Amino acid sequence: MEFKKARKVYPLDGMVIGVLFEGGEFKKYDLEPLTRKWPVFNALRYRDLFESARVEAGGHGIVWNEDIDLASEEVYLNGVPWPDAPHxxxxxxxxxxxxxxxxxxxxxxxxxxxxxxxxxxxxxxxxxxxxxxxxxxxxxxxxxxxxxxxxxxxx
CATH class of the missing domain: 1.10.260.40 (lambda repressor-like DNA-binding domains)
Structure with missing residues (x-):
């Protein structure tokens, strides 16, 4: 399955991000489960850091700092549709x-x-x-x- 590149990231409530992918598809992704598997994601509980999310050059990942990033493919494949996204x-x-x-x-x-x-x-x-x-x-x-x-x- 081919995934699409991320175009924009939206920090939402809790530890959920919304992502706009090329072609106009929106997905939501909950980062909370990642905190149990990779403790580095616990730093995203600090709202200022969480809200600093950005799409990395090329659209292949979501980046918070030099230690915390997430592949766009992960969000695309395991995120859920976001029907009430800001179209x-x-x-x-x-x-x-x-x-x-x-x-x-x-x-x-x-x-x-x-x-x-x-x-x-x-x-x-x-x-x-x-x-x-x-x-x-x-x-x-x-x-x-x-x-x-x-x-x-x-x-």
Whole structure:
């Protein structure tokens, strides 16, 4: 079974995370059982650390610090569907994924897009890795930098 890359992580109640995967699929995953198997996960009981969760570059894992991480595959395969997830992020994630595809087809680096848009390269990297949700104005600038324009659908 092929799993999808993580796009965004949401720290929820208790020790539960929600994860948005590429393609718009949402899953919830309870970290509590991991504390019994691997004591390092007990540190996530500290809410500040728990809420610092981020998707690592490439979408292959969820990371809290240099000692605590979790493979996206584990969440995808053993998480449960999350039907009441914040679906507005799904559309933003799909736009970001489309931008990444177009940037790569244009053979542009993040640094080149940064130079064209004035958007910091590290901000572009965080956005591409699901750690930052861009505003619509930012999305429009990014698409323009790779030669595309978003237009509203006529009704």
């Amino acid at each position: 507005e992020d799904e559309e933003v994630a799909e736009l970001v994924a489309r931008f990444v595809d177009l940037r790569k087809k244009a053979k542009m680096t993040q640094a080149q897009v940064s130079a064209k848009t004035g958007i910091n390269q590290s901000s572009i990297a965080r956005m591409e890795n699901g750690g930052r949700a861009p505003q619509l104005a930012t999305i429009l600038r990014l698409f323009a930098a790779v030669g595309y324009q978003l237009k509203p659908v006529a009704k």
